[in-house]
Amino acid sequence: MEEKKLLDKKTLTKSYNNWMKYNLVAMSFEFxxxxxxxxxxxxxxxxxxKDEPEKKKEMMQRHTVFYNTEPQAGALVTGIAVGLEEQKALGNTGVTGDLINGLKIGLMGPIAGIGDSMIPGMLIPILLSIGMGLSSNGSPLGVLFYVITYNLIMYFGTRFLFFKGYELGAESIDIFTGEKAQQITRAITVLGMTVIGGVAASYVNVDLKAKVALRGxxxxxxxxLDGIFPKLLPLAIIFGSWYLMSKKKVSPVKLILIYFIVAFVGVGIGYLFL
Structure with missing residues (x-):
């Protein structure tokens, strides 16, 4: 027997579009x-x-409590919540408002971990490294590649996650919070760090042009330095940046400003080549 549905494709698409366009709207520490x-x-x-304003009000109030996750991967949670709300409206006694909110809160952390590892930790560095390679000779192809590829992946990927979450409903709990999901998160994190290391080794370039006169x-x-350890200076800069940001709490903007001043002065006096 086919499962009864109350939501049509148009409504689901509008819900998905609202999340992707407005997920960071009116943000505050409270919400x-x-x-x-x-x-x-x-x-x-x-x-x-449609004809039950009090129930509509109750549902909307339920979804104004604190919530935070990685927005793109979070499309999955939005889809799950939509599916559960439909089941609740159909009279499924096992699906309550507390269950829906509890599932949202329970999933937002693991999904954020997976999303942060996969998107800024892996996908963006990979696409940027390819784009920088394509634009190394001044071509705009790298910029076009990054913008088009990233947006295509985000659109089709998040749309798939939303509708898959809608189909899964409560079944998603075991899939995305179990031991297998944690193993995937750890593997993606390692892969992301490897990619970042490769990008740093390929594109961070600092050479000392200073020479020391000794006995003519x-x-x-x-x-x-190259004879001792090739790319030693870029490696030192990468670890130095990590130390300043993670241990000394120096903001990335301040760090960029410091490096700009050092590079400007160093190149100007002929001691550095970047």
């Missing part, structure tokens, strides 16, 4: 992404409780 989540639930509430001969400091 973070809650209001964006509630906005994504609005077309669903309109469809499920010039000693090339950079040649000595």
């Amino acid at each position: 973070l992404e809650a209001l964006g989540f509630a906005l994504s639930m609005e077309p669903v509430a309109d469809k499920l409780y 001969a010039e000693i090339d400091i950079q040649s000595i």
